Amino acid sequence: EVQLVDSGGGLVQPGGSLRLSCAASGFTFSSYAMSWVRQAPGKGLEWVSTFGNSGTYYADSVKGRFTVSRDNSKNTLFLQMNILRAEDTAVYFCAKRERQPYYFDYWGQGTQVTVSS
Amino acid sequence: QTVVTQEPSFSVSPGGTVTLTCGLNSGSVSTNYYPSWYQQTPGQAPRTLIYSTNTRSSGVPDRFSGSILGNKAALIITGAQVDDESDYYCVLYLGNGISVFGGGTKVTVL
Numbered sequence: 296e297v298q299l300v301d302s303g304g305g306l307v308q309p310g311g312s313l314r315l316s317c318a319a320s321g322f323t324f325s326s327y328a329m330s331w332v333r334q335a336p337g338k339g340l341e342w343v344s345t346f347g348n349s350g351t352y353y354a355d356s357v358k359g360r361f362t363v364s365r366d367n368s369k370n371t372l373f374l375q376m377n378i379l380r381a382e383d384t385a386v387y388f389c390a391k392r393e394r395q396p397y398y399f400d401y402w403g404q405g406t407q408v409t410v411s412s
Numbered sequence: 413q414t415v416v417t418q419e420p421s422f423s424v425s426p427g428g429t430v431t432l433t434c435g436l437n438s439g440s441v442s443t444n445y446y447p448s449w450y451q452q453t454p455g456q457a458p459r460t461l462i463y464s465t466n467t468r469s470s471g472v473p474d475r476f477s478g479s480i481l482g483n484k485a486a487l488i489i490t491g492a493q494v495d496d497e498s499d500y501y502c503v504l505y506l507g508n509g510i511s512v513f514g515g516g517t518k519v520t521v522l
Contacts, residue, residue, distance in 0.1 A: 328509075330511070349509065355413075396463055397505040399511075400460055
């Protein structure tokens with residue numbers, strides 16, 4: 296059974312940093328692209344980043360501030376978030392991204408990130 | 413900037429049919445964008461419904477179907493049930509690792 300467990304969220308001041316983790320199990324982690332998707336309070340879902348076979352990709356809203364990485368030996372995906380802003384406040388979900396046709400087939404439960412002074 | 417458009421809300425009667433659409437501000441949606449659809453209830457993670465335009469994910473009831481209608485992707489709920497009251501999001505894959513979510517449609521069943 297595929298499982299994704301998100302962790303690492305919390306309260307951080309504007310300008311601060313936070314690192315999220317997503318522990319994966321039930322599939323060959325190294326063979327799949329993995330993504331982060333977020334949802335601000337009362338808002339819709341927003342794609343944030345993908346670590347794919349060909350590289351890493353970011354939404355314009357986080358480019359230059361967020362870095363996605365993975366440790367295939369530990370089946371874990373990370374999101375390093377720097378220079379955090381109030382508008383980064385959201386629940387962050389990791390998602391397994393299937394190969395072509397490029398959709399998100401499994402989701403973590405989400406971890407809350409709050410940026411506030 | 414690429415914007416994926418969805419209707420903000422829809423209301424449907426139990427047993428009725430509703431068609432949600434997913435458009436693109438820069439042109440037409442085709443199968444080349446690999447449209448996918450997700451259902452989300454408050455406080456929960458999204459659930460994958462449809463991928464590759466019209467393929468139902470495992471365990472998804474056949475009252476959910478997907479297609480291309482005109483220049484948009486569509487999610488059709490036929491015989492809506494009270495449990496279908498949720499937010500629905502489409503996603504288009506733009507290539508080069510980039511996916512874009514639509515703004516979501518809130519479906520009310522009453």
